[in-house]
Amino acid sequence: MDLNTITEVVRRPPDPPMVHWRDGDAWLAGGTWLFSVPQPDLRRLVDLSALGWDAVTVTEDGVHIGATCTIRQLYETAPQDHWPAFSLARTSCEAFLSSFKVWNAATVGGNICLSLPAGPMITLSVALEATYTLCAPDGTERTVAAADFVTGDNRNILTPGELLRSIHLPADALRKRHTHRRFSLTRLGRSTVFLAATRTPGTTDLLLTITAGTTRPIRLAFDSTPDAATLRDRIDDLPGDVWFEDPNGTADHRRHLTRHFAEQMRVELAEEDRP
Template sequence: MDLHTVTEVISPAAPGQWRPGDAWLGGGTALLGEPRPEIVRLLDLTAAGWPAVTERADGVEIAATCTIAELIETLGRYPIVGQCCHSFLASFKIWNVATVGGNLCASLPAGPMISLGAALDGVCALIGPDGAERRVPVAEFVTGEGVNVLRPGELLRAIHLPSAAVGALTSYRRGSLFRNGRSAALLIGRRLDRGGLALTVTAATRRPHVLRFDRGPDANELAAALAEIPAEQYVTDVHGHPDWRRHLTGLYAEQIRVELGEGA
């Protein structure tokens, strides 16, 4: 979609250049997907030259401008990365343009990069207009459908995934109304130290929900924890009724519990 109100593109852009009416530009697949008459300038982050993926002893740093193609090329050896990338069900054209940061900032329930970051204890590095940095867990970055914690002028610089989480044993489940449809429920389980479990619920709910168990839960303990997710958190739209999404969530959660219990 054309953004006919845009009169200027600043490239490369830096935090201090932001002013009301500006929007940060990554891949643009989400930004250009709907009318945005309030935007008059685009601040291009792709020209900043940030390394797409940086692997260190303490984990992996993924630049907000890292494309989906770059992510799977560098980290595809981890099964959960490939599974989340393929959750886009997008063509190679989109993979080569859409960015990890853009998927988070769009903050849609079905955003698979949100699922990946929340499931692997990811932390977002945010930079304000004055250059000040703050860090927010991915699981807390998205607060609702299309809503997140970004303040005016703030940008998402990178996502850090700790090494222990990236290399952990994981289990993945995804459901949709259609074979090539948008995710209606996307759950990721991760085996913790000493037999614990972290279960991340996304797509079915308006924001990520991460359930943690110090030891492997039994079926009743898992069901009780899922019941704590408020009913109004389940998404209702053309991609699935909330009751059905809640059913899928319970079904997939139990499958993940059993699978990771056996895998341990």
């Protein structure tokens, strides 16, 4: 889509680019959403792709993902055998179910900052207990938990001119055992629900992450494996307005699917504990 209100595109911004932020600006990374709908309030685009941020860096403390890393680059990152939960990265990339054109342009940071319920990079980062580095126009940085970033459908904690610089998946979370469930109405459809569960090796704890079916990501933590009734009660105790509703599913449908898949994952991880 042509954005006919844009008067300037900053192709080579300074690094960091936030210091020159002004009203009417938008950060441009992949642009797969930005150019898909009218943007009448925008006057200038600041191209972040020219900054050359590292896509994926693997260190002893985990995996660091640059905000401009494309879905393709993340998907093609080599599996980390000592970090079994990192395979959730590929699973989450596949949840886009989009063309190769989108995979080659859409960015991890863009998907997170768009903050839609079905954003699979949100599922990945919340399930693996990620932290985000956010940069403000005054040059300061802050680190926030991925679980606290999205506050609702297309809403998050970013302030004007602030940008997401990087995502850190910690080694401790990457070592965990994990499982997931995803449902969509059609084979190539948007996620109706997308759930992930992790367990620390040598323990019976359970961390359940609920996304796509809710307006913001939900995490339910248990020190030990809950029984079926306890798990169901925790899900039923969630506020009624947290359940998302659109043509892909009603709130009741999404709640039902969440209960169903959460129980499957509880049983799956519990069975792996048996000798």
